[in-house]
């Protein structure tokens with residue numbers, strides 16, 4: 205609750221406007237109930253000319269005032285709700301983007317999307333309802349009860365005895381709605397998870413005939429969601445029903461007692477009608493007021509889930525501006541264990557790489573090659589040990605001074621649904637067309653790009669689906685080359701190329717490797733042959749290192765791999 209108030213705080217001027225308009229709206233409603241007395245006692249019974257002339261205008265005025273201020277109230281609360289949600293969405297999105305990579309392994313994109321879309325939407329809808337409930341309905345209830353008390357306090361007292369009873373029943377139901385509401389939000393994110401996973405993997409789904417399975421996975425989640433929504437719907441409908449029953453009984457009694465008082469001359473018909481009008485009018489707002497609690501719970505549930513993400517720490521970086529690398533990168537006894545995994549992915553790796561060196565990593569799948577190079581840009585924090593650039597622990601370096609120096613062609617090629625030129629230019633925003641073309645040429649990509657229907661302006665579809673695997677790879681190499689970083693990481697960067705293209709890209713890369721440190725991961729040993737040093741990894745450890753010739757002469761693991769590949 206306090207958290208929700210804090211959320212609204214920056215908009216307090218608008219909230220004051222909402223409160224002021226609500227006061228006018230509820231004041232007009234109460235005034236109408238009050239004015240009925242004069243209509244009955246003075247106009248209908250006594251035939252008073254002044255009231256007869258004035259009351260119609262008074263009613264018209266009251267209706268107009270109510271309508272106009274209701275408009276302001278609705279407009280202001282909607283605008284405020286939308287602003288709050290716009291701000292919280294931006295905050296949440298920005299926060300998520302700055303989370304460490306491990307966060308995205310734990311949180312499927314479906315649930316993150318659900319936080320951003322559904323929870324934010326729910327929060328907004330509920331905040332608007334809450335504002336209306338508390339201010340408009342709340343004030344109206346108070347004002348109408350005031351009129352009722354003024355007309356006939358003993359009857360009014362009976363009315364408000366009925367209320368606590370109904371509130372008690374409602375409160376218990378609301379508690380259950382709260383837990384059901386949590387559940388249905390969880391389910392909608394399960395639904396988005398199934399969808400994002402399915403749509404992102406259509407090729408495999410079709411190849412392995414998994415359509416049926418994906419359909420039933422979706423159906424199951426969809427059914428669960430339906431059930432929970434129904435349950436929540438039933439409960440809220442039941443709350444309304446309960447309130448109506450209680451209200452009906454109360455009103456029956458009041459009509460009987462009021463009739464008794466009026467017929468015994470203890471009350472004027474105007475007083476009684478005005479009292480009845482106030483009491484009848486009070487029930488709808490009261491019912492809505494009772495629903496506010498459920499809305500508050502729903503809003504809080506949505507807000508808690510949003511805050512749950514916002515409270516998770518972002519990528520941690522230091523404050524030291526790392527100067528451009530000049531001497532070496534050192535791994536100092538680095539261990540890495542991914543969260544929630546039993547075994548170390550890297551078990552104490554020490555390695556010193558000279559500036560300008562081309563170092564290659566080979567080894568079985570799962571040996572820890574990607575894990576090792578991922579530590580250089582600090583995608584993950586080592587569980588222990590340090591990574592030093594020119595003697596400076598990279599933990600203390602700022603994010604930009606470190607990553608600015610690194611170019612990466614990752615194992616899974618990542619392209620955006622944009623033009624070829626823009627995908628390459630991501631390496632260095634603001635690069636000229638000539639520079640883009642030069643990078644594409646170096647990556648042996650220029651020739652195929654100019655044959656695309658739109659040349660460099662061709663859009664390549666989501667994740668680059670309109671290109672072949674090798675074409676995608678060359679674009680991502682061009683992107684890394686355009687950045688022209690002193691440290692270049694190529695994780696299986698040429699694995700999808702045919703031998704001829706690979707040799708072409710390879711020789712281009714070799715020219716570019718002058719004056720930079722290059723980490724190359726490759727399964728194809730022909731790729732790594734010319735490296736200054738080859739490091740062989742196994743189960744998270746370095747088991748051999750040396751030049752190609754040295755390792756062959758040694759007759760160890762590398763020589764074994766070499767023999768197998770020659771066959």
Ligand SMILES: Nc1ncnc2c1ncn2[C@@H]1O[C@H](COP(=O)(O)OP(=O)(O)OP(=O)(O)O)[C@@H](O)[C@H]1O
Nearest residue numbers: 309542545549568569570571572573574575576615
């Ligand atoms: N995000 C992750 N969470 C948990 N475990 C992981 C994660 N990424 C990798 N691993 C594990 O760490 C180990 C090393 O993986 P890594 O990706 O570094 O291997 P690799 O040598 O690059 O293999 P490949 O040649 O197949 O790319 C593997 O056992 C893998 O299961």
Ligand SMILES: [Mg+2]
Nearest residue numbers: 573574575615
């Ligand atoms: Mg790998």
